[in-house]
Amino acid sequence: MSQHLNKLEFRMKQLTLKLIGAGILCASCSLWQFPAVLAQPVNSSPPSSPAIPAQTAQGLETLAYAQAVQAIVFSYPLFISERERVQREKISSIGAGANPLVAPLNQFGHMRRLVTAAVKNLPVSPNNDTVYSGAVLDLSEQPIVLQTPDILDRFFTVQIANAYIDNLPYKISSRTNGGRASTLAIVGPNWQGKLPEGMQTLRANTNIVMVAPRIRVDDDSDLPTVLAYQSRMSLTALSDWAKGPGATTPKPPALRKRPAYADEFAYYRRMVDLLTENPPLAQDAAAVESMKQLGIQAGKPFDPLTLHPQARAGMLRALKDLPAITDGIRYSRGVETPNHWRTNPEGGRYGLNYVSRAEMALVGLMSNDAEEATYLQTFVDNKGEQMNSANNYVLHLQAQDIPKLIKNGFWSLTMYDAYRFQYAENPINRFKIGNRDKLKFNADGSLDIYIQEKSPGQALESNWLPAPAGAKDFKTTLRIYGPAEGQSEMAVLSTFPGIQKVKP
Incomplete structure (x- = not known):
């Protein structure tokens, strides 16, 4: 049980x-x-x-x-x-804080480079597949209009979640609109007014919402293309829309006064x-x-x-008991599969599953809907034992186990330390491995991914996911961006193979 x-x-x-x-x-x-x-x-x-x-x-x-x-x-x-709102309320310009994603309220912050082990202060489990953008919107005074360009050559999604981190319906993504250019008015729960004709509307059920665009990036040489896409995304207050998208920076909302409780x-x-x-x-x-x-x-x-x-x-x-409760949440996130992966089959739509929602808020901040992106994560091997870099492991995928994808979709397996959920330094600066890498497949179409601290040797290094140095606990996360129809269902996820400990 x-x-x-x-x-x-x-x-x-x-x-x-x-x-x-x-x-x-x-x-x-x-x-x-x-x-x-x-x-x-x-x-x-x-x-x-x-x-x-x-x-x-x-x-x-x-x-x-x-x-x-x-x-x-x-x-x-x-x-x-x-916490995310207060961080942004306290700064007046983009880049004023240590985290480039933290921009003033109602403005975008953008990661301009791929995340590495040198970045240690992100509030989320980072990935090395996309360049993050992020914004916290305060809709209490008026709608904010989001505009995005055509992004047709790669996976692209815009996740928008309310203050409880429940996702709102997706309007912009490779899956829902093919990544085509969009103009979307994000409206608070109590706002009554008229929007410009032809403007899409997303009615939020809380006045605080978080916006998280993700754009696939292959490597550093691909960054200029992605940064150009970022520069063409904008947030504009509805009252300034007539001046043009992004022509005016939204004015920050009034500072919220908070009582100082001390009992x-x-x-x-x-x-x-x-x-x-x-x-x-x-x-x-x-x-x-x-x-x-x-x-x-x-x-x-x-x-x-x-x-x-x-x-x-x-x-x-x-x-x-709050520290123990949050530690239990950290460790037991999601539903466990027979092979000891954990997943949230509901994605970012939690319904009455408040425990699952709290788990995501603690560990990942926000989670895409399962149809948009499917996640499997584990701290343990296929026998249920905590993974530690003192040991060597392999993930063996039969041809039928390899994730199926929509157009522009991709998958990757990412390495994290087990407690901060951040990247660990390694000699080849590889933090994830996936279908966009030059993997070596076996003759029968199967695939072996070697998970260990030391290189498995030059012949196998293309399939190596480095583990942290120094006999440390770690976790891995499999991300499937743009899963094919049915790929995110529990019947499929429950058969995904576990990670096996092997002899050095």
Whole structure:
């Protein structure tokens, strides 16, 4: 059972069963729908603990703990998107920060070179296949118009996600419109007005959205072409559209004033602020009701004194466990396949899978829809053992295992350290390997990729993915950009071979 559930979900399911058995939780309720027993109106000072049996007190604390963990998981992406927003709010010009992707709000930041091990401060797991562009938009005042050029000779996609990192419908990509030039008005949830005739519209469900164009790049010699494409992408405030696309830099929105919380419940107070600015969707009604039981409610200040002392204790215990929770999320991202790869079959459309959504916010910031790009990642070999560069490994693909692609699609296998998800230095500066490399295939059409610290020898070096030096844990990620129809389905992904440890 634990093999097929991520650790956090497994623990919560165990807790649910125990609570049902103890008569504390009804068997017909979901974990989000606890009885309304935690809210207790009190005076302005903390009340003394009521005289209740020890088992009841433990039950109240445990229920609040479980609900608080769920609230943390639900809202975690908001803290990540807030981090990205604040970084951009604090700067006034492109390039003012250490990260070239961090531009002022409503402006693009562009990577102008391929990411290497020398770049260590990216908020995402980098890839060496595309040159990133990125923007955080604040749509609270007016729409922002995105314009992109024709990009027909290579894979191209524009991902747009809301503040919860749920993807909005794709309008611009090699898959959806062939990469043709587009003009797209990105509109906030409450804006009412008229757009210029013929302009495409994308209605966002939060006022904060993140925009992530990805353009395939082959190597450094290919960069000038990609940089030219980047220079022809623009973001323009609707009020300035008549002056021409990109002719005027959007004015930054008003600075958001944030209370400086300093008490032990500060995290929950900030959670309420973020939920107020980014109201949950109708589909999240059960989660909203559960958080309400703890006094976490959009538009209403959080007051822990309205809660039973045992409920407060449970909420504080959840905060104490936050590092362990996020570490579990980091390690157990996605659904595990029989060969010990992990994948998110829903891609960037999470629905009610809040754990999967939090996993992506922590590890990758944003994930493409599975039809746009499919990802498999693993920390372990085909026997479930943590991969370490003290050992040698091989990924053997039969001809039928090699990913199938749409026009301009590609695939690659990328090496990361196991904890920061960044590149590790290696003697040939190779961080990924894939179908655009000069790979050597076996006579039967199969392919072997050698994953190890030392070179497998000149004859096999074309198929070598270097592992970190010095006996370090690592993880690998397989990216399939532009998967062929059906390639992203679990029935296909579940048969992808595992990585095998081999003798040196």
